[in-house]
Amino acid sequence: MSYITAKEAAERWGISLRYVQRLLLEQRIPGARKYQRSWLVPADADKPEDLRKREKLGAPRTVYLPYRTPVPLMTQLYAVPGRMDLIAEKQQPNNELAALCGCQLSYFRGEIETAQKKAGALYADASCLDAKLGALFVLSSCAVYSGAVRQWNKLEAALAGMRAASAQDQSYIAFCRAGIWSKLWDTTHFPDWLRGGCFDPLPGESYPLARFYYLKFLLLTKIRETPKSDFTAAAEPLISQTKLEGIVISEAYLRLLAAIAYHSDGNDKAALVHIERALALLLPDRLYMPLAECSRALDFLLLRALRTVDRTAYECVVSLNKRMMEGWTLLHNAVLQRNATNVWTVREREIVKLAVRGLTNKQIAERLRISVNTVKQRLGVAMEKVNVKKRKDLARFF
Numbered sequence: 001m002s003y004i005t006a007k008e009a010a011e012r013w014g015i016s017l018r019y020v021q022r023l024l025l026e027q028r029i030p031g032a033r034k035y036q037r038s039w040l041v042p043a044d045a046d047k048p049e050d051l052r053k054r055e056k057l058g059a060p061r062t063v064y065l066p067y068r069t070p071v072p073l074m075t076q077l078y079a080v081p082g083r084m085d086l087i088a089e090k091q092q093p094n095n096e097l098a099a100l101c102g103c104q105l106s107y108f109r110g111e112i113e114t115a116q117k118k119a120g121a122l123y124a125d126a127s128c129l130d131a132k133l134g135a136l137f138v139l140s141s142c143a144v145y146s147g148a149v150r151q152w153n154k155l156e157a158a159l160a161g162m163r164a165a166s167a168q169d170q171s172y173i174a175f176c177r178a179g180i181w182s183k184l185w186d187t188t189h190f191p192d193w194l195r196g197g198c199f200d201p202l203p204g205e206s207y208p209l210a211r212f213y214y215l216k217f218l219l220l221t222k223i224r225e226t227p228k229s230d231f232t233a234a235a236e237p238l239i240s241q242t243k244l245e246g247i248v249i250s251e252a253y254l255r256l257l258a259a260i261a262y263h264s265d266g267n268d269k270a271a272l273v274h275i276e277r278a279l280a281l282l283l284p285d286r287l288y289m290p291l292a293e294c295s296r297a298l299d300f301l302l303l304r305a306l307r308t309v310d311r312t313a314y315e316c317v318v319s320l321n322k323r324m325m326e327g328w329t330l331l332h333n334a335v336l337q338r339n340a341t342n343v344w345t346v347r348e349r350e351i352v353k354l355a356v357r358g359l360t361n362k363q364i365a366e367r368l369r370i371s372v373n374t375v376k377q378r379l380g381v382a383m384e385k386v387n388v389k390k391r392k393d394l395a396r397f398f
Contacts, residue, residue, distance in 0.1 A: 003033075003040035013047040023048050026064055027168055027203055034204045036245070037076065065097050065130040068203035070137040070176050072097060073104050074212070074253075075205050079246035082284035096122070096131040103138045108249070108287040110320045116142040129162065129169060133176045140180045141289075145323065147330030155180070171201035179213050184332045187220050197234070208250035211238045215257050228261040235261065239274075249290065252281040256294040256302075263298055266367050271298070275305050283310055292320035299350040341386055341397040348382040351375055356395045 006024060010017040023029050024039045031042040067075050078087055087101050103118035115138055123135035136155055143151040159177055164170035171191070178190040193201055195217060199210045215238065218231050235258045242251045255274035262271035275298070282290060295302050295317060307314040329342040344352060354364045361379070365372045383389070386397050 002043040004043050006039045006041060009041040009045070015047075025066060025068070027068075063128040065100070065128060065134075067097065067205045068130055068172070069206040069209055070130070070134045070179070071104060071209050071249075072101055072134065072205075073108070074209050074247060074250045076245060076247055077101075078248050081248055081281050084285035084287070096126055096128065100131055100134040103135065107138050107141055108289050109285075110288045110292065110316060112142055112145050123158075129165075129172075133162070133173070137176065137180065140183060143327075144183050144331055145327045147327030149331060149334045152331055152335060168201060168203065172203065172206070175202055175206065175210065175213075178217075179209070182213060182216055182220070184328070184336060185220055186336060187217050190217050208242055208245070208247045211242060212250055212253045212257070214238075215254060219257055219261060228265055231261045232258060248281050249287065252278040252287075253290055255281075256290060256298075259302070260294060260297045263301055268301055271301060272305060275302055279306060279309060283313055286313070286316075288313060288316050288320055291317045292324055295321040296325055296346075296349070299346055339396050343385045344382050348378050348385075351378050352382050352394050353398075355379060355391050356398070 004012070006020045007017055009029075010020045013020070020029075020041075021039070024032055024041075028048045029041055029045055031045060033040055065072070067077055069075055073084075073087065078084060084105060087105070099118065099122045103115050103122060106112075106115035106118060119135045119138035119142070123132055123139065126132045126135060136159060140152065140155050142148070143155060159173070159180065162173050164173055171193075174189075174191045175194060178187075178194060181187075181189040190213075191201075194210065194214060197214050199207050199214075202210055215231070215235055218234060219228075222228055222231055235254060239251060239254045239258060242254055255278040259271040259274040259278070262268070262274070278290070282288070291302060291306065291313075303314060303318065306317060325342055329340050332338055332340050350368065351364055354367060359367065361372050361375045364375045368375075379391075383391075383394065386394070388394060
């Protein structure tokens with residue numbers, strides 16, 4: 001298929017470039033795609049219907065943000081580590097986009113109370129679907145951090161009440177629901193197309209976030225499979241593509257998921273490569289929450305790496321992770337009727353995870369480079385803490 005530029009399309013159709021750009025943002029030119037920061041239009045595309053005529057007659061029009069994703073900071077909007085503070089300021093002509101970037105920045109920095117207030121105000125005042133969904137994303141993350149069951153239920157009710165103006169909006173809302181529920185490690189809300197790694201139903205700006213949730217779905221559904229070669233085979237090219245596009249937070253999240261998979265398979269050397277790159281992306285702007293979210297799944301590995309490069313960041317991530325896992329456990333158990341526990345130490349949890357996957361005490365000792373007696377002792381203490389007699393019964397506490 002041959003393509004022309006947005007400017008060439010405007011000249012061919014006899015309309016302004018600004019209006020063509022609006023058509024592209026609203027996904028109203030079939031087959032159009034974004035390459036880096038420019039749009040490409042199919043050379044044989046027909047001129048879309050002029051909705052401005054409808055507007056003059058008073059017909060309602062759905063308004064979208066310039067970046068159609070619930071997390072605009074996970075797009076090329078933020079492409080250079082260390083320059084996050086400039087992002088919201090540059091979006092001031094679009095107040096809702098600026099407000100959404102502001103509350104997301106507060107969350108990524110672990111300023112939960114501030115993020116909660118900003119997102120609540122944005123949701124109440126927002127006039128468009130994108131801003132409301134973005135605010136719900138931040139509020140759901142704050143609910144996980146705080147273990148706020150009532151707030152979570154209200155958010156789910158608000159999400160269920162969202163009205164779609166098009167088939168794409170319907171897919172977009174379903175995608176947001178899947179992402180929000182995956183914060184509790186629940187994959188039941190993932191639509192079939194996202195489970196299969198297809199992002200076509202979504203606006204192009206949502207692809208970097210969709211990569212993250214697709215890989216998260218794969219990781220959660222294959223968490224006890226060893227080795228995770230299918231997951232890493234999918235992850236590595238998506239990481240490379242995201243790196244090429246310069247999408248900082250998305251790349252960091254994808255690398256942390258890859259690190260979890262490698263660590264789970266006992267390949268800590270490969271895991272550390274991704275951890276170190278994620279730290280280089282996140283620390284310049286003090287974006288600590290992605291690290292806090294993934295810290296438990298990486299046992300000691302992430303915190304040891306972090307402590308060597310930034311002691312202040314290490315202390316912040318430890319504190320954020322402790323509070324967040326308390327909230328997550330409370331919310332996860334209440335909403336999903338599960339029995340996840342927060343009573344084990346890092347070492348106990350590390351040993352229990354391997355035991356649940358079927359490793360013997362000797363294999364666990366070799367993997368963790370500790371004695372068999374230490375494995376037996378720590379495993380016994382962990383079982384006593386949750387009052388079980390058999391190793392297989394430990395699985396229900398994750």
